[in-house]
Amino acid sequence: MKKTSGRLADGREIVYYDLSDDAVRTAVDRRPMPATEALSQIRHDPLLDEWIGVTAHRNARTYHPPADECPLCPSREGRMSEIPEPDYDVAVFENRFPSFHGAPGKEETEDSAGLFRHAPGAGRCEVVSFTSDHQASFADLDEEQARLVLDVWTDRTADLSRSPGVEQVYCFENRGEEIGVTLSHPHGQIYGYPFTTPRTVRMLRSVAEHAAKAGGNLFDDLVAAERAAQERVVIEGEHWTAFVPYAAHWPYEVHLYPRSRVPDLLALGEEARAEFPRIYLELLRRFDRLFGERESRTPYIAAWHQAPFPGGSADSPVDSSVDGDPRLAARDEFALHLELFTIRRAPGKLKFLAGSESGMNVFINDVPPEAAAQRLREVAS
Template sequence: MKKTTTKLADGRELIYFDADDTASRDDRDLRPLAAVTPLSEIRRDPVTGDHVTIAAHRQARTYHPPADECPLCPSRDGRLSEIPAADYDVVVFENRFPALALHPAVADSGGADPLHLAFPGAGRCEVVCFTAGHDLSFADLTEARARLVLDAWTDRTAELSALPGVRQVFCFENRGAEIGVTLAHPHGQIYAFPFTTPRTARMAGQAAAHRARTGRNLFEDLLAAELGDPARVVLAGEHWTAFVPYAARWPYEVHLYPNRRVADLTWLSEPERSEFPKLYLELLRRFDRLFIQAGQTAPIAPTPYIAAWHQAPTLGGDELALHLELFTIRRTVGKLKFLAGVESGMDAFVNDVSPEAAAQRLREVAS
């Protein structure tokens, strides 16, 4: 892999990841972009203790542009985009409309009042373009390209974790308009948070309680239990296992764990990295075959999903385990799982599909 770092016209960083070590990346961004200082602050909810990011400048971000104006396609035929090159393998760049930035404009508004604590939204938000092909998806990538994306995620995890004040790095992909995606080009994002996210904090609390109760690691015991009773196992490789969790929140939800517990992507071994693309691509292709209308042989539309890498925070994450959570908000053909009163109001999920039935369906649609 060859990594080339350059700058966009407004000073944002852009990084090319190329499979070809001889690739030349000397294209300049010729757009007349002025540097922008994002307005971002983080406020603490005194009732729950959660951190909420306030980033009002994001209201102006690009929203469903036509394909010939896609900002994530290469710059071609006189049309300039976020990527100056005429083609690329994998590209990562600083988000033009970030929720978090290294130097946000909002000053620290926190004070002595414990009910109104706030601090600058200092962090980093990056966009990861998986391919130059606008009409492709991650599931269309070759194993070699998927491995290059994994290498890019790993590189960014290492670099962002080392930034002052960063507490957690989150790599993820939103796919589909139903999820809320505003750019159709196949891409994901990376957030470098200045705090540990609420879900990770809850995981850490459960892991600590399990250790105190049993003397063992929660995630190692969890994976062993799923392998011991494989009713919910979807895929099992030499180095990775994918299963539907016992208390799945979403109609179709799969967790993909390396069989060896590691804290984050940087800890993966070469055999683990080599096996990941095949298993992950198979999972994504199965998701696309889940919802087929009666009498049809192909899905009506690609399955919307979220793919989320859970990594240990930079501080206090010794008991946590790297894993990827993949889930869709579609519960059956033509119907979505909406987070209405119970889920949104009380954070108490009700799942319309049993985890065992979901796992069986995901096994049935194997390649």
């Protein structure tokens, strides 16, 4: 893998990742663009003890452009895109409309009771274009290309984990207009959060409680139990296990774990890396076969869950030093895994987050996990 870094016209970084060591990246972005101005803030919700982002500038982001104006396609004569080169393997660049951006700053309180707390929305958000082919999807990549994307996710995790204020790195892909995607070109995103996300905090708390009550590691015990039960296992490789979880939230949801527990992509061994493309591409292709040819591109979210970095940066505005805070649990207790799910529950029917899910965070799943796993086994290649 060859890595080449450059700058876009407004100062944002762009990084090319090429399969060939002979690749040369010299194209210059000549668009007349002002410097990026992102006004990100995070605010604390005292009832839920969660941080949320406030990002008014994102209202102006690109929305469903025509195919010939796609900002992720290579640039060509007369039409410059976000990617100046005429072709590429994988390109990563700073999001023009980031949810989190810039250097950390001090947390401030707006009221005497300390209920209204805010801080700069520090961090970094990146776009990862998986291929220059506008008509493709991740499932269309070959194993060599998919391995390159895995290596890109790993390299970006390493870089972002060293960024001031970043406490957790999240690599993910949204696919399909039903999910809310505004660009149809095959791509994903990476967020460098200035705090540990609420979902991860809950996982770490559950891991700590399980260790106190039963001993052992909760992630290990869950994966072992699913492998022993077998009825929800979708794919078993030598180094990966994919299964529909016993209490799946979504109609079709698969969790993919490496056999050897590691906290993040940086710690993933070479044998697991080598096997990942075959397993993951097969999962994506099964998702595309779930609902027949008429709906051959199933909308989905694919999300890597990685351990936060202890305490984040020394400049982090969010206090992670509270005694007993689950974010301070040993990183090696967390298990790297990927969660893949679709909001489609049947041909032509979507699973909407309505009153129970959105209002109370209580999911109601119309598809029994065992039935979902059976269906995913039936559509194997």
